[in-house]
Amino acid sequence: MLLWTCLLASLFIGFSTAADICPTPTIATCDPMVYDCCDNNFSNALNLTTCNNLPDTFSRVECYRTQMESMFGNSIDGGLNVCAAYSDWTRCLGVSLLSCESIKFHIQQGLTSGQAINVYTVYSQMAFLCGPGLDTYVNNDACVRNVFNVYNDQLARCRATFSANINNNWNNRCQDFRELLGCYQMPFQQMCGKEVGWFGCEYERSGITAWLPECSEQCFANNS
Structure with a gap:
């Protein structure tokens, strides 16, 4: 696993240096402007530009899910790229990560409760794929x-x-x-x-x- 750890670390560095600089959150409450900046970096890092023209966060994140699962399916490099981008997303949001991924925040931004739940679900799945589930993915x-x-x-x-x-x-x-x-x-x-x-x-x-x-x-x- 050391080889994969080093590879993933190198991908993290590459993604981080290419991203736009977003304001660093200083409080736990999600700032929509910071969210949008970090979301834009995430989308650009994975070339999810076809999702950007969709009308709301729910539609974009559902599009993200489809394309990211396709990346996990296409190659191991694709899966590791998703995890590198997700790692940058978590660092970008910093102390506000939990708030920015929460159901409550997305309802406040105008989504229905069902849409907000689906968005939260996608974020949680990425956390699993790129955390506890990563070894199983890499080994199989x-x-x-x-x-x-x-x-x-x-x-x-x-x-x-x-x-x-x-x-x-x-x-x-x-x-x-x-x-x-x-x-x-x-x-x-x-x-x-x-x-x-x-x-x-x-x-x-x-x-x-x-x-x-x-x-x-x-x-x-x-x-x-």
Whole structure:
């Protein structure tokens, strides 16, 4: 893993020097101007310019998710580039990171609660992919990339089904959450084994568990 750590560190340096200089946050409350500056750096670093013309943060971040998952699917360098850009994003926002990624902030910026939750979910998934999940991705990169490529539409349907179900019956949300995790874990586990099955499950769980704390679902290597 030392080689990958050094490679990722070198990517971080490259991304950092190319970014515009944004004001350094001095308080924990998110400043929308700083957010926009850091978001612009993130988009430019990954060449997500096609997302920039979309009308609101929700649309842009959903576009980011699609393109970043494609990068993770295309090559290990693509995945490491995403993590380098996300690392710069976290450093750019500094002490205001939690506020800027929060559901509350995005509602204050005009998103609906559902849109704000989806935006928060994407940020949380990036934190997992580039943190606890990175070793699994690097050690199983070819297979993980294949799942992202082959099953991208199926994974999107897992999310859409979950959203529709909780909108129709909020009281059944924990059961719906459990089914969502199984839906995500299955293709990763069937194609790549139990460890990568956990990776797929935890990737989705990490983005949702914070706004469904009453649901105690966990990911294990033998969930499916």
